[in-house]
Amino acid sequence: MNTEAVIVTDKLTKRFGPFIACNELTFQVDKGEIFGFLGANGAGKTTAMRMLCGLLNPSSGKATVAGFDVYTQANRIKQRIGYMSQRFSLYDDLTVSENIRFFGGIYGMSISDIKKKTSALLSELQLEKEAKTLVRDIPPGWKQKLAFSVSIVHGPDIVFLDEPTGGVDPVTRRQFWDLIYEAADKGVTVFVTTHYMDEAEYCNRVSIMVDGVIADLDAPARLKTKYQVSSMEEVFYALARNAVRKAD
Amino acid sequence: MKQLLVFIRKEFLHVFRDRKTLLMLFGLPIAQIVLFGFALSNEVKDSKIAVVDYSKDIMTRQIINKVGANPYFEIESNLKSATDIDAAFRKGNIKVALVFPDNFSTDLIHTGTATVQVIADGSDPNLATTVTNYISTVIADYTASLSLQEGHPVQVQPEIQMLYNPDLRGAPNFIPGVMALVLMLVCTMMTSVSIVREKELGTMEILLVSPFNTTYIILSKLAPNLLISLVNLFIILVLSDLFLDLPVKGSIVLLVFCSILFILTCLSIGLLLSISAKTQQAAMMGSLMGMMLPTMLLTGFLFPIENMPLPLRLLSNLVPSRWYFIIVKQVMLKGLGIGAVWKETLILAVMAFGLFAISLRNFKIRLQ
Incomplete structure (x- = not known):
């Protein structure tokens, strides 16, 4: 694995009034890595992700994403990242290819690039026949995979996935992860939050957030050895059961 | 861009x-x-009219008949005095009132002009405008044929007056x-x-x-x-x-x-x-x-x-x-x-x- 770091944070903190959502997060994500970001609801995952995406200004600490500073170069960061949230995030009333064209277009891709990408992407997903179908008419599993492909259509360095497989059946989830692996093989760094502990096993490294701090961070295998358990589920439980914060 | x-x-x-x-x-x-x-077009049909005829001569009768023959109007009542007009409007069944002054035809024959008052209910401004416009047309029609008959131009000046809503806000x-x-x-x-x-x-x-x-x-x-x-x-x-x-x-x-x-x-x-x-x-x-x-x-x-x-x-x-x-x-x-x-x-x-x-x-x- 390449050891070039694409996300570096140093005591990254976000306060909302007296509430500390993220407390001195310090970690590093390498290029091409699949980095799992775990935590119970309300642990501060989404806040951390938003700061890294340039949606939220940190209260203190430092962070760079793709080599750009989150305070001063948010716009440069936005150009280099992709994002997909738990909520399905394509336009229902546009066709598959119109969606691709739109999202490619707002990243400033040229029409010919978009066309090339569109046909490559559709054949990869075996959706060629559905190019002119409205997104609302294609099955949910396909939508999810399409949404992921669209989020990396502009060739970002890093893609942030916020609980991307929420409400998806196990088979589709497995296929979804195949897509993630493919992207990672091409050098895209994947930063993913999830609730599914089987998915945590698929990550190269995971960080587990509890009450706004990173409770532990390592490869899944090493975490299991460290806590002397057989699954990530038990690792998570060992760390999260002492959480004070209620879910939001 | x-x-x-x-x-x-x-x-x-x-x-x-x-x-x-x-x-x-x-x-x-x-x-x-x-x-x-x-x-707008539905309401104008069969508008009821009250008439006050102080002159009571052949010309006023001709005009009244002409108005009454028009499909848009129906002569509802002959009032004795202009003071009854307000009450008639308030009862709500008439839309417009015509008042012919004394000496209507004498004025018309001797001076070539006479006036007739057209009083409409301005609280329904659309209707009031349309109705008064129609009546003016009927009267103009009548004077045109009368001018031909008499061999010299005569003119009846309709004096339009709006009750209740004089500047006709609405339409x-x-x-x-x-x-x-x-x-x-x-x-x-x-x-x-x-x-x-x-x-x-x-x-x-x-x-x-x-x-x-x-x-x-x-x-x-x-x-x-x-x-x-x-x-x-x-x-x-x-x-x-x-x-x-x-x-x-x-x-x-x-x-x-x-x-x-x-x-x-x-x-x-x-x-x-x-x-x-x-x-x-x-x-x-x-x-x-x-x-x-x-x-x-x-x-x-x-x-x-x-x-x-x-x-x-x-x-x-x-x-x-x-x-x-x-x-x-x-x-x-x-x-x-x-x-x-x-x-x-x-x-x-x-x-x-x-x-x-x-x-x-x-x-x-x-x-x-």
Whole structure:
């Protein structure tokens, strides 16, 4: 694995009034890595992700994403990242290819690039026949995979996935992860939050957030050895059961 | 710039895909105007007339018969004195009264002119105008044939008097009112709903994470609504010219310019609404209750503002449609130029750019 770091944070903190959502997060994500970001609801995952995406200004600490500073170069960061949230995030009333064209277009891709990408992407997903179908008419599993492909259509360095497989059946989830692996093989760094502990096993490294701090961070295998358990589920439980914060 | 075009294209796709809404958007002004047009033509038939004939000669009788023979009118009663007219109107069954003075035919034969009073119920201004116009035509008809008979021109001067509502507010008020209402509804509701929809869908987050400029998001949201509103404006103007006989008397450029100012104001209000609304329903209710009611009540086309209590009169100054309504009335109906409406135009311009600046500033660049 390449050891070039694409996300570096140093005591990254976000306060909302007296509430500390993220407390001195310090970690590093390498290029091409699949980095799992775990935590119970309300642990501060989404806040951390938003700061890294340039949606939220940190209260203190430092962070760079793709080599750009989150305070001063948010716009440069936005150009280099992709994002997909738990909520399905394509336009229902546009066709598959119109969606691709739109999202490619707002990243400033040229029409010919978009066309090339569109046909490559559709054949990869075996959706060629559905190019002119409205997104609302294609099955949910396909939508999810399409949404992921669209989020990396502009060739970002890093893609942030916020609980991307929420409400998806196990088979589709497995296929979804195949897509993630493919992207990672091409050098895209994947930063993913999830609730599914089987998915945590698929990550190269995971960080587990509890009450706004990173409770532990390592490869899944090493975490299991460290806590002397057989699954990530038990690792998570060992760390999260002492959480004070209620879910939001 | 290219990104902006991509975005605007997407917005238009949204609009054109949603056939139902599209139909409603363009159906709204047409329905309002057609309804109004029908209401207008139906009511005039068989209007009941009261007659006060002080002269009681052959000519007055001829005129009365001529009026009575007209399908639009029906002679309801012969009153003895003009003092009974008010009571007859208050009973509500007559729409118009004719009063022939003493010496009607003597005056007509000797001096060549005579007057007849035409008194109409101004509280129903549409009807009053139409009815008095018809009667004037019938009388003009009669004098024309009489002139031929007599061999020299004679003239009967109808003296038109409106009871209860002397300056006839209402009739031509309708079109400017519909314009204000339709533009306000389309702009405010469409804008707020289309932005809140992206929030609900989760696509707003994607847009905010992208390098796409927030100002561009707003501009592209406004573009289709601006176009739809201008098309609506055009439909209303054409329909009112064709069916209601209300052409644009003044400068169309001035009218369109002021309409754009008003549209911009409404779009900005829609933006402001979308900032606080969490769901599409909330946005829709907000625009209906928050904008439609004040527009209907405080614009002056349903209820005259002059008759309102002071607090409401002061409040009406804040309603943009009130100023737009005045401009449309002056420019479209009276044919006045910028000299007559510069004050209202200025107020509208300040509102438009002020609200636009506020909504731009408040539109959250970062999702909280």
